[in-house]
């Protein structure tokens with residue numbers, strides 16, 4: 041029997057606010073020392089009250105607009121009760137009853153993934169265990185750092201779709217300045233079940249908590265797919281709905297220690313925070329601050345003559361699209377700019393392990409212009425670009441010192457042209473009988489003889505003259 | 508038991524031990540907080556200091572202000588105090604000791620720096636010898652505070668006692684009054700005669716929803732208190748047991764040693780009503796009853812300037828004051844104003860409640876008696 045995967049994702053990302061969700065502590069929890077981004081409010085001191093950071097609400101609305109969500113005009117904060125030492129108040133402030141955004145969608149390729157809701161919540165602190173003294177210490181730096189949780193519908197059918205969705209989310213959120221989505225800062229819970237292809241029923245669900253590496257997500261999906269199918273077909277185990285964790289070393293998932301009774305978080309509306317009313321004017325204001333979404337950008341690039349696939353790659357990364365836009369402003373042809381960014385810059389970025397393109401666009405444009413005006417051949421342009429990735433070189437100076445300028449010595453070129461004509465009489469005969477391609481072949485051979493540094497126009501003129 | 512912690516013997520105002528004063532122990536009447544020294548002043552304390560008044564000291568409360576009665580406030584060597592009204596205890600204490608106590612409309616006085624229990628209802632009020640003093644102090648401490656998300660955005664309230672009682676229509680809530688002791692009933696009758704003699708029109712009506720109000724308030728208050736005091740777990744705040752081997756024992760033993768029986772009962776009751784299978788029938792239903800009480804109150808205040816009812820079941824501080832049952836019994840008298848957020852005043856040892864923001868009617872009645 042053929043099976044299909046049914047998966048849903050809960051993705052947590054950190055909002056790019058200047059301060060925490062309910063107090064004015066800055067630094068985004070990235071303290072140099074434990075507990076140096078902490079105040080009485082975010083450490084739960086008796087008598088302190090939370091006051092909502094307006095920017096967090098705006099960024100969450102922005103995320104909702106970007107993901108085609110309905111924005112709830114009436115949204116509330118609720119309390120989620122549980123005891124853990126990294127939670128100073130004994131509860132987490134989240135949105136349970138009236139989340140800020142609902143019913144959105146994300147388009148990946150030719151499929152649409154439904155978004156059930158986006159809600160805002162505060163992060164918890166962390167425990168630091170000291171094995172030598174057998175004690176644990178609490179660091180509240182991250183307590184109350186604002187997060188949004190983006191909850192998808194169970195619309196994923198393959199690991200590829202999951203990764204593409206996460207990559208789309210990541211680039212969109214970064215692009216709009218909603219979240220930095222730094223390495224490892226995007227955490228997901230993956231809900232996985234398996235069912236016979238074509239069935240409408242849901243299989244037994246496993247929830248894999250707290251995944252951040254894309255490689256691990258891919259591997260855990262495959263691991264769970266095989267485990268579920270084996271359980272169904274070969275009765276290797278009885279599947280139960282459970283929460284599991286991924287072991288990065290053993291490359292397999294394990295059930296999390298389950299308590300005898302299911303956790304009851306005793307959610308209730310937070311009486312310290314009034315419901316938030318979001319009116320049309322506020323939404324319009326936030327809408328105006330949205331950049332043209334990557335999708336719209338891709339369409340615009342295509343209209344400039346960039347290939348659809350290239351347009352998508354450019355539009356999906358803010359650093360690439362910014363560089364592209366700047367080159368266009370400097371009168372570089374769109375196709376040329378796309379080619380330099382996507383074949384040359386991307387390759388160099390990969391080689392250096394960079395994820396964003398960070399280059400002096402004036403100098404990049406200078407290199408492209410040298411190549412376009414045939415003062416330097418394309419391959420030598422690449423060499424200069426590679427050097428520019430390493431150091432902030434002076435383009436003209438570097439080309440001169442490394443003999444990268446095109447050869448214009450008429451005497452030397454003429455001698456070469458004569459030599460090639462003498463050595464390739466058959467091709468010359470073809471040319472004389474009217475075959476245009478033969479001429480191109482002769483130009484190529486001259487160029488090769490001159491190690492690719494000669495001015496092609498000059499070669500052509502001299503060839504014609506000698507023939 | 509310590510009733511009064513002296514701060515400055517030349518001071519003229521006291522605050523109760525639920526209100527934080529920088530560098531002065533705030534115990535909330537609990538062993539849990541016996542070593543808690545706040546880093547900042549409550550907003551009401553800041554406003555008092557800014558007005559040039561001096562703090563005389565802190566008055567004792569029953570653990571977390573939950574029990575029906577506090578210690579006898581007659582021992583306090585100053586005649587003004589700020590008290591947190593959670594379960595109506597300062598109202599009952601004012602009735603016992605024949606003082607004026609005003610509980611203002613919820614949201615008019617900042618709760619910043621008040622050890623939180625029932626966040627949606629508790630209010631800082633003023634106890635004093637005269638209605639004019641209450642009006643003066645309440646004018647000082649009220650008004651918008653950006654540090655409290657529930658603070659109402661009105662810049663300044665000015666309170667006075669200038670209204671004429673002769674123009675007022677007042678309703679006695681007979682059904683609740685009939686449940687109180689003979690002594691209390693007699694006091695209500697005396698008050699009615701006094702009001703009549705001032706020219707006020709007094710009528711008897713039944714509130715009908717007082718038991719529902721009491722039950723709903725008990726549910727909301729216990730749930731919110733249980734949640735708010737979960738921070739006292741021995742990890743960061745609160746007494747830490749010496750007897751633990753792991754985190755679960757640290758929580759359990761610290762809280763077992765730190766809280767009294769009443770608080771523990773409130774925690775159990777509050778956890779229970781918030782549990783998944785009881786949320787709709789208990790907590791959510793109580794929120795709906797709260798709206799119903801507010802509507803019923805609005806309806807009454809369309810026809811009457813104020814209602815009159817007892818402040819508690821009796822003027823005796825009984826031996827069972829600290830029990831859960833007694834707390835619930837007394838809540839019936841305080842819950843109408845607590846659950847709706849309406850203002851209430853104690854004067855002539857009885858309680859008056861008015862519509863929101865109509866403290867001046869209450870203070871004027873209090874002055875006339």
Ligand SMILES: [Zn+2]
Nearest residue numbers: 063065079082
């Ligand atoms: Zn803080």
